[in-house]
Amino acid sequence: QKEVEQNSGPLSVPEGAIASLNCTYSDRVSQSFFWYRQYSGKSPELIMSIYSNGDKEDGRFTAQLNKASQYVSLLIRDSQPSDSATYLCAVNSRQGAQKLVFGQGTRLTINP
Amino acid sequence: ETGVTQSPTHLIKTRGQQVTLRCSSQSGHNTVSWYQQALGQGPQFIFQYYREEENGRGNFPPRFSGLQFPNYSSELNVNALELDDSALYLCASSLRRMGGGETQYFGPGTRLLVL
Numbered sequence: 241q242k243e244v245e246q247n248s249g250p251l252s253v254p255e256g257a258i259a260s261l262n263c264t265y266s267d268r269v270s271q272s273f274f275w276y277r278q279y280s281g282k283s284p285e286l287i288m289s290i291y292s293n294g295d296k297e298d299g300r301f302t303a304q305l306n307k308a309s310q311y312v313s314l315l316i317r318d319s320q321p322s323d324s325a326t327y328l329c330a331v332n333s334r335q336g337a338q339k340l341v342f343g344q345g346t347r348l349t350i351n352p
Numbered sequence: 353e354t355g356v357t358q359s360p361t362h363l364i365k366t367r368g369q370q371v372t373l374r375c376s377s378q379s380g381h382n383t384v385s386w387y388q389q390a391l392g393q394g395p396q397f398i399f400q401y402y403r404e405e406e407n408g409r410g411n412f413p414p415r416f417s418g419l420q421f422p423n424y425s426s427e428l429n430v431n432a433l434e435l436d437d438s439a440l441y442l443c444a445s446s447l448r449r450m451g452g453g454e455t456q457y458f459g460p461g462t463r464l465l466v467l
Contacts, residue, residue, distance in 0.1 A: 244394075272453035283442055283461045284395065285354075291453060328394055332453055338446070339385065339408055340456055342394030 241266055244331050246343035255352050259316040263329030263343055266310065272332040273305055273312045277325045278345065284328055288314065319350045354378060356445050356459035364465045365433050373428040373462045375443030383407075384426040385456060386418060387442040395442055401426055402448055438466045 244265045253259045261275075272291055276284035288303040290296045290312065296303045302315040312331075316323055326347045330340040355378035365371050377384050383402045387395035397410035401420035415431040424445070430437060440463050444456035 274455070276458075283440075283458045286455060286457060289455055330394075338383070338448070338454060338456075339397040339400060339410065340387075340395070340444075341397070344392070344394045 242343070243267060243341045244329055244343040246327075246329050246346045248344055249347040250349055251346055252349045252351060253319050255319060255321060255350055257319055259319045259323065259348055259350070261314040261316075261327050261329075261346050261348065263312045263314075264310055265312070265329075265331045265341075267331065267341075268307075268310065270307075270310075270331045273303070274330040274332070274340065275301075275303060275312075275314045276328040276330060277323075278328055279325045287327075316348075321350045321352055324348060324350045354445075354457035354459065356443060356457055358441075358443050358459040358462050360462060361460065362463045362465075364467065366467050367433055367435060369433050369466075370429065370431045371433060371464065373430075373441050373443075373464075375426045375428070375445075375459055377424045377426070377443075377445030378457055381445040381447050381457075382424055383446045383448045383454070384420055384424065385444045385446070386426070386428045387444065388412075388437075389440040389442060389461075391439075398428070433466045435466050438464060440464075 275287045290303040326345040329343040385400040386398040389395040399409040446454040446456045
């Protein structure tokens with residue numbers, strides 16, 4: 241079992257709709273969770289971080305965390321063509337080296 | 353812009369050669385982590401440096417080594433390059449704090465091609 245799993249997609253969503261991206265993780269001691277956006281040929285860019293169970297909203301983005309289910313998600317409201325990118329879920333265990341463990345990413349395409 | 357810089361942006365090497373990649377961390381950050389990202393995959397943790405010492409290492413062979421300098425900048429060295437080392441190498445800087453969980457900010461990366 242991979243430590244962090246994401247559906248690789250591609251996920252295709254019409255412009256203006258809600259895009260829902262999901263991620264599961266295997267390490268129960270994981271404490272910090274991040275969503276990064278990566279455009280083709282570029283480096284990952286931080287979108288959201290979440291540490292506690294529940295929802296965290298930032299503009300059109302909402303991160304949701306459920307530690308009991310070991311599940312974290314990202315919702316993008318009013319999707320725009322500029323949101324088309326690969327979205328990487330990353331998990332940090334807070335134990336030992338503060339390394340990020342990434343999923344393989346979900347490729348999202350917003351169709352005008 | 354994260355304030356993290358990397359050099360060079362692109363590099364072409366041949367098998368068996370050695371390469372050094374450089375990273376300058378964001379102002380105020382004291383920790384540098386290096387990741388390797390193969391095409392179509394998520395980044396894989398190579399190692400992390402804090403206070404000029406290696407602070408954790410991923411599943412990479414000893415021919416991957418690094419340094420952190422007093423100004424918190426860092427180098428990644430790879431000896432005896434192999435074709436599979438072709439990837440995007442990412443540097444991330446962060447501020448170590450009590451309790452962990454710090455946020456890492458990535459530089460633009462160095463794309464290495466090994467022929």
